[in-house]
Amino acid sequence: MAAPDFADDDARLVAKGRAGDNAEPLSVSELAGMLKRTVEDRFGFVRLRGELSGVKRAASGHLYCCLKDDSAVIDGVMWRGPASALAFRPEDGLEVVASGKLTTYPGRSKYQVVIDKLELAGEGALLALFEKMRQRLAAEGLFAPERKRRLPYLPTTIGVVTSPTGAVIRDILHRLADRFPSRVVVWPVLVQGQGAAEQVAAAVRGFSALPHGHELRPDLLIVARGGGSIEDLWCFNEEAVVRAIAECAIPTISAVGHETDTTLADHAADHRAPTPTAAAEIAVPVLRELAATLADFAHRKQRCALRPVELGRERLEARVKRLPQPTTLLAPQAQKLDDLSERLRRGLRDSASRSRERLQHDRARLVPSLLTHRLERGRDRLTATARLMASLDPDAVLQRGYVRVTGAEGRTVTDASAARGEAALVLKFRDGTLDVAPLSGVQRKPRPVPSVKRPVASPRQDDLFG
Structure with a gap:
């Protein structure tokens, strides 16, 4: 169909209808709506492969980005629901495969793809994302060697973050029982799929938040999972898990996958074990x-x-061995002892002889008549002393009618004043005693006391024994 000829209408200022033309002019919104419906009907489902660029997440949770290749760019938007369920964090430079539908945005006269699903374009892209995340977190110091702590030599309690139904926990328990039976506290989590990263991070932070002295607080923590592809192990590369392990206050062993598998959790942990079984071997010594x-x-x-x-x-x-023999040391002294012993025997023998001679000499001087004379002299002196004592006995005169007056304490009273001062008197006669009391206040004329001639002491005799 040939285009209408409007050459004659160039000078018109007001649009007018033309003969035979039944097409009314469209509004911009009408044309935009028509384009939108046409594009959405034609491209209701598309899958695009390209490199992410200009990735940003709005406060509403929507994700905005661009998909580009060597010669073209297309805008993309991912609403909050699908964006929150992404298994990785979109970043610039990642090669992805986006699934969704093509639509237009009338407000800017642009077309864009509404992304329902966003995936990495093969393992190469996943490894590129892994390396970018590793470099970024390493730049923050999360993998620094000085952050690594020594593992306790003999932990009392071991915490394990893993699936409670897999073979991993059975292998760990079996190896611990073989090496050194220990107390194990298991925090069950998902280790693959949606929500696994959040559960693992929450378990690590939960163990770390237990107060010291709590019965469930472990001395050592093991984060474990069996082998699998890089996609299966991806939750252990999530930033939430890596930061939880790096900030954990408990020494941690990462035992994710097999020996050839490496995750960012391995870099953040204090020690990496090639397998979960090896983690149990590292945790405790052999009993x-x-x-x-x-x-x-x-x-x-x-x-x-x-x-x-x-x-x-x-x-x-x-x-x-270097000392001399005792017999050699004691020989001079033994000889001297023999000499002194011999001299002692001779001295004793000579002394006994001299004593025997003196005894014989003294024996000759002991004459019996001399001893008899000395005994008689001693007997005479003893007899004279006995007579003197009998004459001086105060009770001897009692036989001649005299009386001896004594006080209460047995002392002889010799004058009247002393007798009046006694409470009681004892009169001793030759045949007995009589108790009397002095009369107070009666004055009697004292009788003259006859003088008593006391015996004159005989002159001193010589000592009978000289």
């Missing part, structure tokens, strides 16, 4: 080996304690 080591230490301690004694004995024996 039998520990007992053997302790026995060896005890033996070495005993040897160390006895070694100075053995060295002292060896030195003593060497010095004893």
Whole structure:
């Protein structure tokens, strides 16, 4: 159909209808709506492969980006629901495959793709994302060697973050039972798929938040999962898990996958184990080996304690061999002792002889008549002393009618004033005693006391024994 000829209408200022033309002019909105319906009907489902660029997430949760290749760019939008369920964090430079539908945005006269599903374009893209995340987190210092802590040698309680139904937990428990039976606390989590990263991060933070002294707080933490593809292990590359492990206050072992598998959790943990079974081997020593080591230490301690004694004995024996024999040392003294013993015997024999001679001489001087004379002299002196004592006895005159007056305490009263001062008097006659009391206040004329001639002491006699 040929285009209408409007050459004659160029000078018109007001649009007018033309003969035979039944097409009314369209509004911009009408044309935009028609384009939108046409594009959406024609491209109701598309899959695009390209590189992400200009990725940004709005406060509403919607994700905006561009998909580009070497020669073209198309805008993309991912609403909040699908964006929150993404298994990875979109970043610039990642090669992805976007599934959705093509639509237009009338407000800017642009077309864009509404993304329902966003996936990495093969393992190469996944590895590129892994490397970008590793570099970014390493730049923050999360993988620094100085952050690594030593594992406890013999943990009392071991915490395990893994699936409770897989073979991993059984392998760990079996190996711990073989090596060193320990107390194990399991925090069950998903280890693959949607929500796995959040559960693993929450479990690590939950163990770390337990207060010291709590019965469930472990001394060592193991984050474990069995082998799988890079996609299966991807939750252990999530930033939430990596940061939770790096910030954990408990020493942590990462045991994710097989020996050839590497995750960002391995870099953040204090120690990486090639397998979950190896993590159990790293966590505790072998009980039998520990007992053997302790026995060896005890033996070495005993040897160390006895070694100075053995060295002292060896030195003593060497010095004893250099010492002279006791018989050699004592020979002069033994000879001197024999000499002194002989001199003592001779001296005793001579002394006994001299004493015997003196005894014979003194025996001759002991004459019987001399002893008899000395005995008689002693007998005479004893007889004279007895007569003197009898004459001086105060009770001797009682036989001649005299009376001896004594006080209450038995002292002889010799004058009247002393008698009046006594409470009671005792009169001693030759045939007995009489108790009397002095009369107070009665004055009697004292009778003259006859004088008593006392015996004159005989002149001093000579000592009978000289």
